[in-house]
Amino acid sequence: MDYSIGEFSEVTGLGIHTLRYYEHESLITPVRNSSNRRRYSEKDITWIAFIKRLKATGMPVKEIKRYAVLRAKGDSTLTERMEMLIQHRQSLKDQIKQLQEHEAKLEEKIAFYQQEIEHHCSDTP
Amino acid sequence: MDYSIGEFSEVTGLGIHTLRYYEHESLITPVRNSSNRRRYSEKDITWIAFIKRLKATGMPVKEIKRYAVLRAKGDSTLTERMEMLIQHRQSLKDQIKQLQEHEAKLEEKIAFYQQEIEHHCSDTP
DNA sequence: ATACAATGTAGAGTAAACTCTACGTCAAGA
């Protein structure tokens, strides 16, 4: 019902070194067995999935750490965590809007290039 | 009709050090005056704006350099450059789609948090 | 003529997020 670091690396797609690094940064804190080996749970899988989402949306490790530390403190930090998520949702919305603008401009540029290239080759009858 | 590096830094919002770094990486190649000082043109302003757009959409400096080098070779590289832009447009579209998915999931999570918090505080009558 | 601010080059330093190395420990199979 739990995973060694090697197994967990497999299921999450994160390297063993990365998992240890994340632990060092307090993003995740697996329990240890009697011989000091890390044991990751099922819940850790969904937690890593969420960490990946935060990363993919541009949240720096330091801030994910802040969230992780709150999470580790339990239910008393629910509101604070939600505030973080609401902030992040806004930044995500902004990011998307920015990228859409960039896409529109790139579209224009490509159309312009298409014109240029046509004109350029128009001397072949 | 042209700019010193200090002036150009002002109008583009890029630091002087960054401009020199970009030149070192062949992203931009301003002409030099008789005393070896860089002189940036009006065209360089739009070019930097485009570089910024590529950066903002996740293109690494190395690839921007590839584009810049092609651009410096002139019209014979138009097609190749357009191919790059078309590729990049696709990656941009993918990025946007990804972010939108992440936004939807984050929305779900926030809604869930809201529930949690309500339940949590429901013991105050 | 002289001070001083802007510019030049070369190279070192920084920050983030890994990624790898060296070396020691431990459990299990041949």
Place this chain on the structure above:
DNA sequence: TCTTGACGTAGAGTTTACTCTACATTGTAT
């Protein structure tokens, strides 16, 4: 028992994209 492979820690190394330092020149205002 011996060996192998996964795991442990501490710390060094890597990559990207700047950012800064040191020191030499040059243009301009007094």
